[in-house]
Amino acid sequence: MIQSDKILAPLHTLRRILPLLWQSSRKWTVLSTLLMALEVAFGLTALYLLKQLVDVVTELLGSDEVADGLGPVLWYVALTGGCTLAFMASRALSNLSREAQGLLVADHIDREIHARAVRADLAFYESPLYFDTLQRARQAGNQRPVQVVGNLMMLVKNSLMLAAIVVLIITINWLLLPVLLIAIVPALLVRLHFTRHFFDWQRHRTQLERRASYLDWLMTSDIHAKELRLNQLGDYLRESYADLRALIRRERMRITQRRTRVELGVASIATIAFFSALAYLAWQTAEGRNSVGDLVLFLLIFQRAQSMGQELVQQVTKLYEDHLYIGLLFEFLDIRPAIAEPEHPLPVPAQSREGIRFEQVGFHYPGTNKSVLCNIDLSIRPGQIIALVGANGSGKTSLIKLLSRLYDPTSGQITLDGVDIREYDLEEYRRVFSVIFQDYGHYATTVRDNIRFGDIRQPADTPSIEEAAVKAGADSFIQGLVHGYDTSLTRMFDDGQEISIGQWQKIALARAFMHRSSVIILDEPTSALDPGAEFELFENFRERIDHRAALIISHRLSTVRMADYIYVLDQGVIREAGTHDELIKRQGTYCELFNQQAHHYREVES
Numbered sequence: 153m154i155q156s157d158k159i160l161a162p163l164h165t166l167r168r169i170l171p172l173l174w175q176s177s178r179k180w181t182v183l184s185t186l187l188m189a190l191e192v193a194f195g196l197t198a199l200y201l202l203k204q205l206v207d208v209v210t211e212l213l214g215s216d217e218v219a220d221g222l223g224p225v226l227w228y229v230a231l232t233g234g235c236t237l238a239f240m241a242s243r244a245l246s247n248l249s250r251e252a253q254g255l256l257v258a259d260h261i262d263r264e265i266h267a268r269a270v271r272a273d274l275a276f277y278e279s280p281l282y283f284d285t286l287q288r289a290r291q292a293g294n295q296r297p298v299q300v301v302g303n304l305m306m307l308v309k310n311s312l313m314l315a316a317i318v319v320l321i322i323t324i325n326w327l328l329l330p331v332l333l334i335a336i337v338p339a340l341l342v343r344l345h346f347t348r349h350f351f352d353w354q355r356h357r358t359q360l361e362r363r364a365s366y367l368d369w370l371m372t373s374d375i376h377a378k379e380l381r382l383n384q385l386g387d388y389l390r391e392s393y394a395d396l397r398a399l400i401r402r403e404r405m406r407i408t409q410r411r412t413r414v415e416l417g418v419a420s421i422a423t424i425a426f427f428s429a430l431a432y433l434a435w436q437t438a439e440g441r442n443s444v445g446d447l448v449l450f451l452l453i454f455q456r457a458q459s460m461g462q463e464l465v466q467q468v469t470k471l472y473e474d475h476l477y478i479g480l481l482f483e484f485l486d487i488r489p490a491i492a493e494p495e496h497p498l499p500v501p502a503q504s505r506e507g508i509r510f511e512q513v514g515f516h517y518p519g520t521n522k523s524v525l526c527n528i529d530l531s532i533r534p535g536q537i538i539a540l541v542g543a544n545g546s547g548k549t550s551l552i553k554l555l556s557r558l559y560d561p562t563s564g565q566i567t568l569d570g571v572d573i574r575e576y577d578l579e580e581y582r583r584v585f586s587v588i589f590q591d592y593g594h595y596a597t598t599v600r601d602n603i604r605f606g607d608i609r610q611p612a613d614t615p616s617i618e619e620a621a622v623k624a625g626a627d628s629f630i631q632g633l634v635h636g637y638d639t640s641l642t643r644m645f646d647d648g649q650e651i652s653i654g655q656w657q658k659i660a661l662a663r664a665f666m667h668r669s670s671v672i673i674l675d676e677p678t679s680a681l682d683p684g685a686e687f688e689l690f691e692n693f694r695e696r697i698d699h700r701a702a703l704i705i706s707h708r709l710s711t712v713r714m715a716d717y718i719y720v721l722d723q724g725v726i727r728e729a730g731t732h733d734e735l736i737k738r739q740g741t742y743c744e745l746f747n748q749q750a751h752h753y754r755e756v757e758s
């Protein structure tokens with residue numbers, strides 16, 4: 153059963169490749185298959201005609217009517233020449249169409265990989281398995297599906313030619329057939345074995361390769377360039393990289409050396425078999441049981457058969473390898489997000505009445521069992537400004553991730569107007585929010601696009617971009633840039649300009665203001681802003697956000713103070729909740745934190 157599964161697996165791969173080729177480019181798929189079939193047909197016909205020509209010439213040489221026989225000879229010459237020309241033309245066109253098809257299929261596969269990557273659950277990025285699968289899919293290469301069809305055609309062609317040669321060998325002496333098998337079959341088995349072995353090794357070694365790529369990236373990217381120089385990490389990283397590469401190289405060489413030894417053994421057996429056959433034929437010829445012609449034919453044909461067999465072995469190995477690697481590609485393409493659309497999604501209410509409620513929500517990250525949030529009850533009513541306060545690691549960002557459905561709770565539920573948010577259309581639901589995370593994006597594109605990414609459905613020239621920048625306090629510095637809103641940011645491409653971290657944060661704020669969402673979520677929105685900018689942002693915050701609801705995370709309690717309601721998180725649990733005045737009166741954690749910060753300022757003042 154297992155064996156038959158193994159044999160049928162390449163057929164299964166083929167069944168998946170064909171629709172992929174068909175989806176990528178119907179026209180080129182039909183054309184290149186047709187041209188490849190023509191190439192094979194003309195190639196075989198030309199060979200057959202050549203054989204006929206030789207037969208006719210041989211017959212003619214033996215007859216007295218040479219002049220009469222010239223007609224058919226010329227006829228065969230013309231036919232063979234025409235066929236050879238047609239073979240060359242179809243081969244050239246077939247190569248051309250395969251190349252065109254290859255480019256389209258490669259782009260199609262990239263698109264499919266990107267489609268999976270942008271929809272994959274956030275949880276995937278937290279699992280090394282995701283990166284391994286992605287790396288392997290990339291390793292598989294986007295040209296393989298096209299190669300498979302080409303290799304398959306060549307395999308058919310070579311098999312037919314080998315079959316013809318086998319028939320010829322049998323006509324000399326059928327006992328020579330096992331010799332041919334000894335020359336081909338063990339080599340095939342050895343190749344298949346080592347292809348699988350190498351594939352398994354590579355699969356097993358994906359993380360090591362990724363670690364090496366990571367070190368390479370550390371040494372060559374700009375992100376760590378400052379620390380790398382100041383902490384003089386260069387030599388350490390180079391050594392670590394060299395050690396990893398040496399380990400990978402050693403393991404690989406070990407496999408290659410073993411393969412070379414076994415292949416040499418197999419080739420020696422084939423050679424011994426060949427010379428034994430030769431000796432046998434020579435003996436038979438000496439005994440008069442074979443003609444000298446048979447002996448010469450054997451020498452000529454057998455070598456041809458052997459090289460044909462080698463090609464065949466290569467093609468079968470290649471097909472097997474393609475099947476293994478394409479499996480890796482499909483492994484990635486088969487990834488399905490767990491945060492999925494419900495079967496019958498509900499439309500999100502245009503105007504929320506009750507707002508959002510967390511009801512006894514608990515959460516731990518996939519693959520861990522540490523509880524990050526526990527029995528959370530929290531509500532955000534329309535137009536209400538909520539603040540979340542808590543020490544590092546208390547679960548504030550995780551709560552936002554649940555709210556924006558980047559993860560689903562492990563217990564309890566979150567509702568919008570009384571309906572579990574898992575019932576809503578996912579994309580529509582996510583549009584309820586505009587979020588800036590602490591690690592917001594720095595996009596290497598224009599200022600305009602950096603802001604427009606907050607609501608990509610808007611046109612590039614929408615005045616909303618400038619309005620959002622004004623609200624975020626970013627407009628004045630943007631006007632001062634060389635090309636204003638059309639300035640390209642980061643130094644990654646020509647004409648790009650770098651800006652300060654605080655300026656990046658203002659652009660991220662503008663991005664959040666760009667989208668006319670019902671709820672604005674800001675995770676540490678002012679950590680890099682100067683006090684003046686921060687004061688300006690929160691001075692008339694409610695008007696700035698057009699009286700929409702907001703959820704703000706901040707360690708600066710001066711910012712938190714203006715919120716309508718404050719939740720204090722501690723180790724994933726809500727310890728206190730209330731307005732600023734209520735919490736101060738309670739004299740709990742919030743009051744203590746607030747007094748610590750206020751005391752510090754008072755000290756500075758005095």
Ligand SMILES: Nc1ncnc2c1ncn2[C@@H]1O[C@H](COP(=O)(O)OP(=O)(O)OP(=O)(O)O)[C@@H](O)[C@H]1O
Pocket residue numbers: 278517520524542543544545546547548549550551
């Ligand atoms: N992707 C993750 N996978 C597993 N655990 C995580 C992940 N992200 C955060 N955690 C854990 O969850 C807990 C809460 O993290 P979270 O980022 O929500 O805290 P936070 O309150 O936002 O902290 P900070 O104030 O430092 O931003 C921490 O103990 C952290 O180690």
